Amino acid sequence: MRWHSENRRTPGVLCHPSDGEAWKHFDRTYPDFASEPRNIHFGLCADGFTRHSVAAAPYSCWPVFLTPYNLPPEMCVVTYDVSTKSNFNMRASLMWTINDFPAYGMLSGWMTAGKLACPHCMENSKAFTLKHGHKNSWKMKQAFRKNKTENDPPPRTLSVEEIWGRVCHLPKVTEVAPYRLHGYGVEHNWTKQSIFWELPDVKGKTKDNPKARLDLKEYYKRPELNLQDRLPKRIWKPITEISLFFKYLCSNTLTVENLQRMEQNMPVITTKLEKIFPCGFFDVMEHLPIHLVQEARLGGPVKTRWMYPFERTIGKCKKLAKQRSKIERSICEAYLAKETTHFCSYYFGEQVSCMRNRPNHNDKGGVDPNYPPMSIFNQPGRGEHSQFVKDIALGPGNEVKTMKKCIINGYKFQTEEVSHYKKTNNSGVCIKGDADGSGVTVDYYGVLQEIIQLKYPGYPKKTITLFRCKWFDPCQRGKRVNRQHNVIEVKHTRQYNLYDPFIIAQNAKQVYYAPYPLHRDKVDWWVVIKTKPVGSIEVDNALDMAYKNDVPVVHQTVDTKL
Template sequence: MESKSREWMQCKKSDPSVKDVVSCPCVKCNNERRKCRDEIELDLLKFGIFKSYTRWLRHGESISDQATHNNIINESNEFQEHEHDEMLDMLHEAFGVPLENDVEGERDKVSEGGDPKDAAEAFYKLMGDLELELYPGCKQFSKLSFLVKLFHIKCLTGIPDKSLEMVLSLFKEALPKDNTLPESYYEAEKIIKNLSLESIKIDACPNNCMLFWKEHADAEECVKCHASRWKKSKPSSESSTSQSKPKKIPSKTMRYFPLIPRLQRIFMPTKTAASMRWHSDERVDDPDGVMRHPADSKAWKSFDEQYPTFASEPRNVRLGLASDGFSPFRNGHIPHSTWPVVLIPYNLPPCLCMKQPSFILSMLIPGPKGPKDKIDVYLQPLIEDLKLLWEVGVETYDASKKENFRMFASLLWTISDYPAYGDLSCWSTGGAVGCPSCNSDTCSRWLSNGGKHCYMGHRRFLRMDHMWRYDGSTFDGKQELRPKPKQLSGEELLQQVNDEQAASKHTSKKRRRTKKKEKATKLWRKKSIFFELPYWSSLLIRHNLDVMHIEKNSLHPIRDPNNPTEIPKEFPPAPFTLSLEQKRNLCNFLTSVKFSDGYASNISRNSSLKERKLSGLESHDYHVILEHLLPLAIRDWPVSLSAPLIKLSEFFRELCSKALKIDELEKLEEQIGVTLCELERIFPPSFFVIMMHLPVHLASKALIAGPVQYRWMYPIERYLSKLIGYVRNKGHPEGSMAEGYLLEECLTFCSRYMDDIETKFNKQDRIYDDDGDDDISSTDCIPIFGIRGRAFGKENPRLFSTKEWEEIHYYVLNNCKEVQPFIE
């Protein structure tokens, strides 16, 4: 951004056609205010230039002039020096070396973290590559800057390794023979890897019992199940004749990406260090009780009250943890489940917090089978780092303030779908007490014919004076006088876990049937590893119910009046059963719907008019249908059926708003109980699986933890598809993902120092209407007409009607600031 501002000022100073007073292109003015050159220069230094302003057509410059200005810039020594300075800043901040230090000071500083010898060697090797010209006489690129930008293009566009190696060979041949490019992709990658952070391979028991780590690092077999650490080697004729021993291959290997250096790197660039204080320096508490960020939530503020020392330093990091299993192969028929663990830093502002460049991949748990409730085994290294970051902290350099501080970190909560919720929390989600919020007071019933539990009894969540509590005939024939389940605190839950573990240890052996009965009513599978964190039990919310996955009939027989004792042979359609005409109308409606580009996928492709059904919908498609299309599609249905469904749609739409008001959430909490009771009057018990019961707790969770956009799986699911793209070797998918992530992480850091090339941070929007085809300067017209757009389709000129002219005049008179003085 800074280099772009310098380019603009340099070009405009050298351009005599530009007037003394022109539109200011800074972020604040956005070409809407006219200022003199000196004022514009101050604004550009203070606020920076508008990102998408890539062609300077708002200042009288034509497309042909653009090439001329680019040539002026490329020939400028100042621009070349700036390019070198950006890369120099990148190296110093990557290794935590302040620029003002001398050479000896730099050597001492570089030697502080990790292995001093390796860090210092990598730093000075990269410094040498930065000073080395790409070829003799080349002033535009050094060896390092060229390779960094080449690998950046690879990561941004997804170029395969083989393709990049061929491109590298082509450059090697095209440039002068004495160029400094590496001979192969492997050698070039080794240079870039000097900038990347490390990953650690930790072998695991094939049965997920333990990690071969710390005191068990040299063990040959599992201490619990005695399974071998190594794969069985196949004997061959070559290996029998060879004198060397065959290499041992571990049965299962986890990739762990240490958390501490990654948190420290966030504070190394000046461009991101200041953003980590956003929640304290720039966020404003809304007096009306509106929550827009986790920092506005009751959970965040309660944590600050309990731990004021931690809260006193705004740079201390608050993290969220998300995990889910996925197949690393695009062919879904291959049974394989890899589990990544992703950390989200909540210190960042909303525009950065849930974006992929901000995510920290903590570990990759290998397949082919998921760890289930043994995920605690793999979380041990991460929990150890989190305990260190809470109890001791680590010395960290803040580049924005140019000072060292001791950084601490805490984990706020976990994010997952409901099956993974049980794995992370160790709660028994599949039994009679499947709801973790209702706990042991869960209201459930076993359906012997359906072979599953149903969760009804939502009248408990109504007001005590609600008439439905006393209306037994409409529901299950009984009055409902029980209060809603009590919400247990973290300390009460911890005591419950300890009591259950103590009881299981002292229970004598019983018959198998008794054991099955105890298993069905057991609340906890075991004690979660997260309780090792000293503050975990004091949190108001520990594990989130995922709104994304939660968003995804009673028949009365007709009897013969002449023979009422005869077994009926006919059944009327249920009130929620659609006729063929209704199905056809619903599919016609979904086929005709059109959305703004980027808002949703083309749902019309998933609607079959011939078969009158929907198929192939993704999670976000259900989100759009439930919240926006369903109320329109069923508005002609009977009110007794459409009204509760429309209320359910309104509940999720209000809950998923970017800004949540506390008083409205309290109304939603009361409303959802009534809506579920209305659904109980329509649908049979088999309809009420656990996912139909959980919405009753979503509003109360939002009252505690804030907006759901920071606690649902949509961004994580999209990140999983990114990890799938890293897979190059299908025989070792986790290894491919680890290598791809390390390279992507490194180039994401480097891209913050490349303003002259398209990156993730200055990338133009996919829909960018200012194509620059008009040579007329925006200074010649008033701002209301300065917004440009791209022409679509064939040109069809026509004359406006009298009514259209009147509408245009009315719009201008009511929206143009320049006209207002004449009207008044």
């Protein structure tokens, strides 16, 4: 519980919520609370779902989850501290809520619909209703909007006192029946006072349609987009820039310097997108990325505040509902039974298989803590060192096991043969190595051809998993890097000319390759997209020096050419 206080990061680096400005501001405001690092900082998540997956049902269930942020990122309360053998008075604070955008509007009191949907811009939003599409569209720049020049600065961020001054007189839903407040939708979007002030895409739909093209003609100086068959071809650059923006934003580690550059780049990227897509596309969800950098600066890395883990947990809760007439009670009883059995499992011996010692489904096989994590013989039950060395010296046995699928280090690998006809391709492999003997490490990219498992004699059982790969040429003729967009390309028609196909499976990382479908001059090139392991967090330590968690480099400004 003291991890966040005893493991301070370098100034300007954000890899935990305690590095964010909101946490630091809370500590400055309440020094008595901050003086005890074991006091808990919570994040609250709530989201609703309808019973039995009936979308039109008037009744919905809203589970509430509390997440403690004191623990280190790779871990996930009692008032007795075992490490110091002392008691202390534990206190708790709620740092923020975690919701999707519609649920945010229901919990905060600021409705996220209409022209004033943005909770940052509030009444300063310049959204307008399209004449033909009848949708709300957010403001466009002077090069795109007809007869309109935009020179105003961004809206000012309100302080906590100013926001409280606006909501302190609003009614609470717990005290009065809901009703429409005066000025709603014109002067404000407040619907209630949130209780947190006083705490102890659909398939088959498109925004590009004939009405959208009529709105383009009505509002914007872009005749080449008016009711034509297709969009311009050269749209990959802003699409790439917005993709990299979210990639950097979702990194495990953020820096203040990168966040400042991203904040400068985002308005330029939005302007370039406005030159491409119809105005009906720009609803509040396309407007919100402008404010995401500020939220990351306040709350730290996005991974600690997004909805993905809670959505998965809510999905599991729905499966626990066996009694359809009393869904909440059914979920609570099933969850308590699960927690009780998990707690009781701590009294079992290690030889008893239970939820506590069950291997993660993303990393099959047992793990012996006596071995380093990257050891190729990380199997339970290590014998004497001398006998162990003798068994290895005898070499592997004559029997070889081949596989087409393998789950290791949180990655699910499949051979090229298995992945060929699938939508998801898991055969891409990346490993670091020395290119020319100079000591400079480079990334080797290839495709997995075969998975081989070797067995060594003796006890305990010792196995090694090898990957036989087809490697692409790592030199400039076979690999190139776009420094501006940090895009790596490999020429899949040019293979590595040396015979060195085998690697140890535990040293491999997974990548996948994306082709250029509309560029004939790039038909031989694939874009490399690196993935992250499931069920584990990459950290920097002496045992994993080859794969450090690199902090992304954000360019000062994106290409401003529109």
